[in-house]
Amino acid sequence: MIETIDIKKAYDVVAVRRQFPALRREVKGKPLVYFDNAATTQKPQAVIDALVNYYSNYNANIHRGIHTLAEEATAAFEATRDTAQQFINAETREQIIFTGGTTEGINLVAQTWGRQNIKEGDEIIISNMEHHSNIVPWYIVAQEKGAIIKVIPINENGELLMDEFEKLLSEKTKLVSIVHVSNALGTINPVKTIIEKAHKVGAVVLVDGAQSSVHLDIDVQDMDTDFFVFSSHKVYGPTGVGVLYGKKHLLESMPPYQGGGEMIKEVYFDNVTYNDLPYKYEAGTPNIADTVAFKAALDFTKGIGKDAIRNHENELLQYATEQLEGIDGLKIIGKAKNKISVISFIIDHVHPQDLGILLDNRGVAVRTGHHCAQPLMDCYRIPGTTRASFAMYNTKEEIDALIAGLNKAIKMLR
Amino acid sequence: MNEHKSIEEIEQEIIEEFSLFDSWDDKYEYIIDLGKKLPPLDDQYKKDENKVKGCQSTVWLVADDKDGRIYYKAESDAVIVKGLISMLIRVLSGQTPDDIINAKLDFIKEIGMMSHLAQTRSNGLLAMVKQMKNYALAFKVKQETASK
Numbered sequence: 001m002i003e004t005i006d007i008k009k010a011y012d013v014v015a016v017r018r019q020f021p022a023l024r025r026e027v028k029g030k031p032l033v034y035f036d037n038a039a040t041t042q043k044p045q046a047v048i049d050a051l052v053n054y055y056s057n058y059n060a061n062i063h064r065g066i067h068t069l070a071e072e073a074t075a076a077f078e079a080t081r082d083t084a085q086q087f088i089n090a091e092t093r094e095q096i097i098f099t100g101g102t103t104e105g106i107n108l109v110a111q112t113w114g115r116q117n118i119k120e121g122d123e124i125i126i127s128n129m130e131h132h133s134n135i136v137p138w139y140i141v142a143q144e145k146g147a148i149i150k151v152i153p154i155n156e157n158g159e160l161l162m163d164e165f166e167k168l169l170s171e172k173t174k175l176v177s178i179v180h181v182s183n184a185l186g187t188i189n190p191v192k193t194i195i196e197k198a199h200k201v202g203a204v205v206l207v208d209g210a211q212s213s214v215h216l217d218i219d220v221q222d223m224d225t226d227f228f229v230f231s232s233h234k235v236y237g238p239t240g241v242g243v244l245y246g247k248k249h250l251l252e253s254m255p256p257y258q259g260g261g262e263m264i265k266e267v268y269f270d271n272v273t274y275n276d277l278p279y280k281y282e283a284g285t286p287n288i289a290d291t292v293a294f295k296a297a298l299d300f301t302k303g304i305g306k307d308a309i310r311n312h313e314n315e316l317l318q319y320a321t322e323q324l325e326g327i328d329g330l331k332i333i334g335k336a337k338n339k340i341s342v343i344s345f346i347i348d349h350v351h352p353q354d355l356g357i358l359l360d361n362r363g364v365a366v367r368t369g370h371h372c373a374q375p376l377m378d379c380y381r382i383p384g385t386t387r388a389s390f391a392m393y394n395t396k397e398e399i400d401a402l403i404a405g406l407n408k409a410i411k412m413l414r
Numbered sequence: 415m416n417e418h419k420s421i422e423e424i425e426q427e428i429i430e431e432f433s434l435f436d437s438w439d440d441k442y443e444y445i446i447d448l449g450k451k452l453p454p455l456d457d458q459y460k461k462d463e464n465k466v467k468g469c470q471s472t473v474w475l476v477a478d479d480k481d482g483r484i485y486y487k488a489e490s491d492a493v494i495v496k497g498l499i500s501m502l503i504r505v506l507s508g509q510t511p512d513d514i515i516n517a518k519l520d521f522i523k524e525i526g527m528m529s530h531l532a533q534t535r536s537n538g539l540l541a542m543v544k545q546m547k548n549y550a551l552a553f554k555v556k557q558e559t560a561s562k
Contacts, residue, residue: 028438351492353470354446358494361438369470383491384470412439412446413493 011308017393019044019300030363033398038183038211038342038389039367040233046300047237050293061285063262077288080295081278084243087298088209088228089219094277095251098286101242102210103133105229106177108244108281109206110137112254113227114175117204120146122174125203127152127160127189128379129182132372134208138177147174154379158185158334166197173203180212184371184387185334186317186342188216195224204250210234214391215313215340217306220245236392237297238290244281251277258283301392309392313341316390320399327406333385341390344371347406350413352386358409359386364402421513424505425521432525441526442494449496452503455489466541471495473542477549482557483508484550488542498527498539506546511557514550519543 017023022042025032034042054076060069062077078093085093099105114137118124124138128151135149142149150173152165176198181188195205206227209218213230220228227250232241246254256263256274260283265273274280301309320343324330329348347355356368369384370377377384388402419427435441459476466473471492478485486507490496505521506514522528 351471353492354494356470358442361442412443 011312013312013393013395016304017395019046020393021045021048023393027363027365028361031401033364033401035388035390035394035398035402036365036367037391037394038234038387040239041214041236041391042393043238044236044297044300046296047293050296051238051289054289054292059289062288063279073288073292076292076295077286080291080298083295083298087218087302088213088230088243088245089221090245091221092248095245095248097244097246097251097278097281098291099229099242099244099281100240100287101231101233102208102229103242105227105242105244106134106206106208107137108257109227109229109246109254110141112257112281113204113250114138114141115144116253116255118142118145118147118174121172122147123150123168123170123172124148125150125152125165125168125173125176125178125198127178128154129158129160129185129187129373129376130177130179131183131208131210132374133210134177134179135375138175148172151375152178154187154376157336158182158187159336160187160189160194162190162193165194169197169201169203171201173198173201175204175206177206177208179208179210181209181215181340181342182334182373182376183211183342184344184373184376184385185336186339186344186389187334187336188212188338188340191225192223199224211340211342214301215306215310226250232290232294232297235297236301237294240287241290241294248277251281256283257281260284262286304392312392313390313394316394316396316399317341317343319396320388320390320402323399323403324406327403327410329410330406333380333382342387343389344385344387346382346385347410350410352384354413355386355406355409358412359402359405362401362405362408364398364405366402421505421509421517425519425524428501428505428521429524438526445497445501445527446493447497448500449490449493449498452489452496452500453487455487459487460489466545473499473539475542475545475549477546477553479511479553479556483510484514484553486546486549495539498522499542502543502546511550511554515547515554517547 020042058069058072060073062074081093081096084096090096099108118141124142124147126134138149150168153161155161178189178191178194180191191207198205204226207225209228209230214235226247228245230243233239263275263280263283265275324345331346333344333346352368356366359366367387371387455474460474464474464476466475471490473488473490475488486503488499490499
């Protein structure tokens, strides 16, 4: 208990906010309240500086050049790989593959490992709370191969029904691809248990860490996951960069994803040998600048401390939950015992889109709609929700502004 | 009812009405009021073929022609969109196909509602304007074929 209080005392949200220039702006004449962090986070000055510094001082294509700029650019690019390796505690730096983001990471696995290993009649298990990006890539492979997609159902609180999951597992299960934290509900799924059970039937597991990597401590070795994917832009970094982690024997045995420069060793018209990990999966000139700046985001997050951030966000979640529950006719969608700082809700006789427009009119940015999780919305029999998601820089005063905005909007709309 | 007023004239009326509001709250208050007053569309019309689907809200739109003019009826599940629909119907319903096809609908920008037409996929309004014009085009083709 004492330790928790100390962390709270040490957390200086005003100082944290000062690092994010976008938070200083106004929207519709009101101070911006940015609660769309599950979609993307704002960027600290350190990330913006890293981008500008790269383009101002050492922009060059990496790996092949022998001149100074190319060496500096290569060193900075590869330094991000080391930092990302530490961020998720991967065994080796070679197991960190840079992608365009979480979606590309999943598609890469689907198109390489998936097409190589999934056969007719095989089963792929996903859950009812997956983002479209962890449904459609598997749907494409299943269609092509004649495989079957099985879905883990959820309860009313938005938690996976683990008994049902166990019933779905069999020797036919080739893959379990599961979201670590739901973007629409905030639910933290028990991935370690899921992985353990999936491995018992010989299935491979992919964990979609798009929402978890910013909030939770990620240890891919302890988790024992076969694949883990996440995006830079949801961890205070630039857009257009992501990481695919894979177990070494899998990454080595999978066929390449895209062909081109960088991913080859030797090229003849009748024979091509591929490069070693991680370059085998990084064809063409990568997104160098954003990858370089991604390191600044990871360093920044580590510097503040995930424990301290999580503690702050949990306080916000609790406070917001209490405040929202006081609003007449409001229902929170997603009441899992273990959740991160995401709150989805619906309000009787109020369309989420109307709410979103009126909140924006008061400077409050939330997300409305189906959150790219239509099957989940169907499960709750709702067309969509309004979602507020909190990050390291949000405050209770901002939640008060959200509540005031909601009360005003409801008055106008009812 | 609008037969004696042109599209531009009605647009001008709306722009003048909006110039009286000095806050966004007042503008939205007015649009929401229009939305609430929009007569509901009969359930028989709320079928998939009449749906103009946006990412977040759904619009149902039907059109009829009478004496060379087009009359629209529409509804949405979101109130602000309904208010915007109400204004579009006020401007375009009862006009000729040619005038509808050529309508620039600058009033949307003038009253500050352009963001609702932007391609953010957030609502069906842009799709709805397109669909209204498509109906006009279809009636024009029908008229021309009939007169041949």
